Each structure stands twice: as C-alpha cells, then as structure tokens.
Amino acid sequence: MKNAVSRLLPSALTLAVIAALPTGAQAAGFVEDAKVSLNLRNYYFNRNYLNGTDPLIQGERQGQAEGWTQSFILDARSGFTQGTVGFGLDLLGLYSVKLDGNRGAANSQLLPIHDDGQAADDFGRTAVAAKAKLSKTELKVGEWFAVLPILRADDGRSLPQTFQGAQLTSNELDGLTLYGGQFWKxxxxxxxxxxxxxxxxIEGDDFNFAGGEYRFNANNTLLGVWHARLEDVYQQSYVQLTHSQPVGDWVLGANLGYFDGKDEGAAKAGKLDNKVYQGALTAKTGNNSFMLAYQHLDGDSKFLRIDGTSGGTLVNDGFTNSYDAPEERSWQIRHDYNFAGLGIPGLTLMNRYVSGSNIHTGGRTDAEEWGRESELAYTIQEGSLKNLSVRWRNSDVRRDVGQDIHENRLIINYPLSLL
Incomplete structure (x- = not known):
C-alpha cells in the first residue's frame, strides 16, 4: 500500500520549490540555466501480417496495422535556485493528433484505442517534476521520462512513456553515481x-529500485549493479560491465550483462524464474561499426520488465522484437555506416540480423524466430531546418509460433530550441 509520505512528497516539494523562487539573485540560476525545446514529431507506421498470422480485432481479421500522427513534445527544464539547497522544476507537455488511422490502427500503438476499436483523434498529458539539489546530490519527485537499466521508458511511437515517482541521484564521489527511488504510476x-x-x-504495488555505476580507466570502463522490486510481483538484479579500448585505428568494445529475476512477496503473477546472460562485442574504424551479440535466457519465465517499457537493456532488443521468450537463445550481427566518409555528413545506414532458437512457447520447446531490420537516417546539418531528421525503418520478423510481420516506419523529428 502506498503510504502517506509517498502521496504527500510531490505536493510538498512542489510547494517548497514555489516558495524558494523569489525575485533577484537567488532565482538567477533557476532562469539562466533553464532550457526549453519543442520537438515536432511526425510518425507514420505500417505493419503487414503475413502467412495468416494476423490478429482478431473486434471479431475481424486485421491484415495490417497502420497509423499516422503529428506530435508536439515540449521539454522545459529549469536550472536550480542559488543557495545551499537549490530548487527547480521540469515539465513535459505531450500532445499527439491523428492524421490517419481508425480500426486498422489498433496494433500500431500510436494512439489510444476506444472500446469500439476506433483510434482516438488525439491524446496527451502533462508531466511535472520538482527537483532539489544539495552539493552533487539531486532529489526529483513527480513525473518524467525515466531511463534506467532496470526501468527504461519507451520512446518508440508518437509520445514517450513516463513514470510518476521519486528518485535520488548522487555523484558525491568521483566516478561513482548512486541511484535510489520508487515509482508509483x-x-x-x-x-x-x-x-x-x-x-x-498483473498489477503490483510500488516499483522500488537502487543501483550504482562506477566509471574508471579514464571513463573507458563501467561497472553497474542494480536491484529492483515490483512489490508482490517480481524482483530482479542486474550486473553490467562495459569497456571501450582504442587499438590503433580501431575502437573495440564489450558490453556484458547478467539478470536474475524471480517472484516477490504475494507473487500475484505466479512463480517467476528468469535469468539472462548476454554479451555484445563491437568494433569501430573510420565510418564503419560492427557488432556481434549473444543473448541467453534461462528459466520458465520471459524477461521481467514493467509493462510498456523498452527492452533496450537487452543486447538483442530491436524495433520489433526483444528475443526475450522463455529459454530463448539468440545471436545478432549488425553493421552501421556513416556516409560522412563519402562526403554526405548526416546520412547513416544500419542493418542487423537476429536469429532466435530453443524458444519454449505455445506447447513447443524448439520454436525459432528471426528478424531483419534496417534504418536509413538523415539529419540536416545547417540552414533554417538544421537538426531536422528523417528516419526510414524497414523490418521483417518470421516465427514458428506467433505473428509474421513486414513493417515500415517513417519518422520525422524537428527539434526547436526555444530557450
């Protein structure tokens, strides 16, 4: 159960921030260090279901999921007031309008879907977070776009996912960052x-987390340790080691990780058992980057993560699939190229292939799947449209059990700096 303190903290800290904003020198940092931007995001999504795997929506077969939206993402972040304890406010204003898409938009996840299967004409929300800073330690309470290894908000459609809660972040020791907090919504x-x-x-209670990341070796090496609990549902620990090493004209990298998860408390979702062993090796030279990754799940449960969140901490997570089914083994090969090497700065191309096997699902213990994804992106480098980016994502997924899909996305982002 949520306690009175967790309920009162957002209001109390917000009032403290307002009270701490007098005119004059004390408020100088609050205004002078403020940053305000508006991102105009145009998103077209088209997914075709193949081989008779299309889902039933309102009793009708949905051969494809299609939608098109225009979104407005206002990100306003104040600085901190001057004094021993500095106060500030962050605000996200999120609004998205449907340009096209109705009953066929149900699986695009661009818009909310009404009970009759129709996509909403528009939607949005406002997220406000108050913050306080003492030395190199910051407390944040409210709602924001949180990105942590064990709770990674998803920003893969019209508007970003947000969480409501409280987080403490401390950088008092050089190279060491400590985290702790609780999310409620x-x-x-x-x-x-x-x-x-x-x-x-399955609804749990609060999501509690703590973690630490230590960077050393001239910031080339990172060691991270995390633990999280969705009360009465699951608990999960994560250990990560990353390293980057220049070798002549190359930069070699490694990302190794281990998850250990199980049921917690009342175990509302039943007995859970999930472990993930993963590693990714990278090599960069000139305008080329290469990656080879392997991901191994163990246990009777799929990867444990809060509904709606990104699987981006998994090395084989992609646009359309995370390869995180029970007992799944998957490997990936990826290549990125920057066309600056051919005199076209701002143009990049990514291609990757992922293959998964040994999947325990649908009564089978040997199911397989594979996916191919490409992204061609261009960011304007100068002029009145500087920083406007256009991304075309093309994907295919084939499965023994589940949906076969062919997908295209066209995403235009135009960030405007207002302050």
Missing amino acids: NSQRHDASREEMSFGG
Missing part, C-alpha cells in the same frame, strides 16, 4: 492515463 506511450505499475497485465 506508469503512463505508457499510447495512453494518456496513469496506471498502476504492472507485469504481464
């Missing part, structure tokens, strides 16, 4: 409401 990327934190549709 979850607003998914295609929803304007704030729901309880859940896993597989």
Whole structure:
C-alpha cells in the first residue's frame, strides 16, 4: 500500500520549490540555466501480417496495422535556485493528433484505442517534476521520462512513456553515481492515463529500485549493479560491465550483462524464474561499426520488465522484437555506416540480423524466430531546418509460433530550441 509520505512528497516539494523562487539573485540560476525545446514529431507506421498470422480485432481479421500522427513534445527544464539547497522544476507537455488511422490502427500503438476499436483523434498529458539539489546530490519527485537499466521508458511511437515517482541521484564521489527511488504510476506511450505499475497485465504495488555505476580507466570502463522490486510481483538484479579500448585505428568494445529475476512477496503473477546472460562485442574504424551479440535466457519465465517499457537493456532488443521468450537463445550481427566518409555528413545506414532458437512457447520447446531490420537516417546539418531528421525503418520478423510481420516506419523529428 502506498503510504502517506509517498502521496504527500510531490505536493510538498512542489510547494517548497514555489516558495524558494523569489525575485533577484537567488532565482538567477533557476532562469539562466533553464532550457526549453519543442520537438515536432511526425510518425507514420505500417505493419503487414503475413502467412495468416494476423490478429482478431473486434471479431475481424486485421491484415495490417497502420497509423499516422503529428506530435508536439515540449521539454522545459529549469536550472536550480542559488543557495545551499537549490530548487527547480521540469515539465513535459505531450500532445499527439491523428492524421490517419481508425480500426486498422489498433496494433500500431500510436494512439489510444476506444472500446469500439476506433483510434482516438488525439491524446496527451502533462508531466511535472520538482527537483532539489544539495552539493552533487539531486532529489526529483513527480513525473518524467525515466531511463534506467532496470526501468527504461519507451520512446518508440508518437509520445514517450513516463513514470510518476521519486528518485535520488548522487555523484558525491568521483566516478561513482548512486541511484535510489520508487515509482508509483506508469503512463505508457499510447495512453494518456496513469496506471498502476504492472507485469504481464498483473498489477503490483510500488516499483522500488537502487543501483550504482562506477566509471574508471579514464571513463573507458563501467561497472553497474542494480536491484529492483515490483512489490508482490517480481524482483530482479542486474550486473553490467562495459569497456571501450582504442587499438590503433580501431575502437573495440564489450558490453556484458547478467539478470536474475524471480517472484516477490504475494507473487500475484505466479512463480517467476528468469535469468539472462548476454554479451555484445563491437568494433569501430573510420565510418564503419560492427557488432556481434549473444543473448541467453534461462528459466520458465520471459524477461521481467514493467509493462510498456523498452527492452533496450537487452543486447538483442530491436524495433520489433526483444528475443526475450522463455529459454530463448539468440545471436545478432549488425553493421552501421556513416556516409560522412563519402562526403554526405548526416546520412547513416544500419542493418542487423537476429536469429532466435530453443524458444519454449505455445506447447513447443524448439520454436525459432528471426528478424531483419534496417534504418536509413538523415539529419540536416545547417540552414533554417538544421537538426531536422528523417528516419526510414524497414523490418521483417518470421516465427514458428506467433505473428509474421513486414513493417515500415517513417519518422520525422524537428527539434526547436526555444530557450
């Protein structure tokens, strides 16, 4: 159960911030260090279901999921007031308008879907967070776009996912960052409401977390240790080691990680058992980057993560799939190229292939899947449209059990700096 303190903290800290904003020198940092931007995001999504794997929506076969939206993402972040304890405010204003898409938009996750299967004409929400800073330690309370290894908000559609809660971040020791906090509500990327934190549709209570990251070796090496609990549903620990090493004209990198998860408390989602062993090796030279990754799941459960969140901490997470089914083994090969080497700065191309096997699902213990994804992106380098980016994402997924899909996305982002 949520206690009175967790309920009162957002209001109390917000009032403290307002009270701490007098005119004159004390408020100088609050205004002078403020940053305000508006991102105009145009998103077209088209997914075709192949080989008779299309889902039933309102009793009708949905051969494709298609939608098109225009979104406005206002990100306003103040500095901190001067004094021993500095105060500030962050605000996210999120609004998205449907340009096209109705009953066929149900699985695009661009817009909320009404009970009759129709996509909403528009949706949005406002996320406000108060913050306080003492020395190199910051407390943040409210709602924001949180990105942590064990709770990674998803920003893969019209509007970003946000969480409501409190987080303490401390950088008092050189190279060491400590984190701790609690989240209470979850607003998914295609929803304007704030729901309880859940896993597989099973609501838990608060999501508690603590972690630390230590950077050393001239910041070339990072060691991270995390633990999280969705009360009465699951608990999960994560250890990560990353390293980057220049070798002549090359830069070699490694990303190794281990997850250990199980049920917690009342175990509302039943007995859970999930472990992930993963590693990715990278090599960069000139305008080329290469990656080879392997991901191994162990246990009877899929990867444990809050509903709606990104699987981006997994090395084989992609646009359309995370390869995180029970007992799945998957490997990936990836290549990135920067066309600056051919005299076209701002133009990049990514191609990757992922293959998964040994999947325990649908009564099978040997199911397989594979995916191919490409992204061609261009960012304007100068002129009145500087920083406007256009991304075309093309994907294919084939599965023994599940949906076969062919997908295209066209995403235009135009960030405007207002302050």
